[in-house]
Each structure stands twice: as structure tokens, then as C-alpha cells.
Amino acid sequence: MQTISVSEAKDKLSQLVESIDTTHEAVTITRHGRPAVVMLSVVDLEALQETLTLLYDPQHKVEVEEADEDIAEGRTLSLAEVREQLARR
Numbered sequence: 001m002q003t004i005s006v007s008e009a010k011d012k013l014s015q016l017v018e019s020i021d022t023t024h025e026a027v028t029i030t031r032h033g034r035p036a037v038v039m040l041s042v043v044d045l046e047a048l049q050e051t052l053t054l055l056y057d058p059q060h061k062v063e064v065e066e067a068d069e070d071i072a073e074g075r076t077l078s079l080a081e082v083r084e085q086l087a088r089r
Helices: 007-009 013-023 040-056 058-072 080-089
Strands: 002-005 027-033 034-039
Touching: 002 007, 007 013, 007 027, 013 027, 013 034, 040 058
Parallel strands: 002 027
Antiparallel strands: 027 034
16 A cells, blocks of 8 residues: 655645545555555445445344355355356346
8 A cells, every 4th residue: 555645645636636536556655754544446435334334233243254154164156056056047
């Protein structure tokens, strides 16, 4: 993650926005040498928020634990089996 000062961010705001939007690399902006904020693309923020929502959903946590158990016990399907099941829907 790139780190720049507030004054540098002000001078390069247009370029900074374009770079973050294109590369999806977040940028830390410092004030008085200390991290103050992080800039990231809207797409990345939305993905992060969606991930957090899933992680905080108690039912999702149960489903993930069940899936982990299934994997540990070898209860999995091959890609061909998944495709076959989906085709029957």
C-alpha cells in the first residue's frame, strides 16, 4: 500500500483517484507523519462491506463451519458433479 502526505495528495488528487480506481491499490494518507485516512476505490469498499456483512451474519458463520466440516470429512463434489447437479435444476 502506498503512503503519501496530505499535501502530496492535494497536489496529485486527480492522478491519485485515477490510479486507485484503475489499480485497486489503496493509499494511506498521512497528516503530520501519522496515518490519517485510507483512500480506496468504491468497488473495493463495497466488496469489503459485503464481506463484513457475511462475516457478521450468524447463519453464514454456521454454514461456513458446516462446509469446513464437510471438507475435512471428504464430503465434497468434483466440478463435473456440481455441473451435473446444476444442469438438473
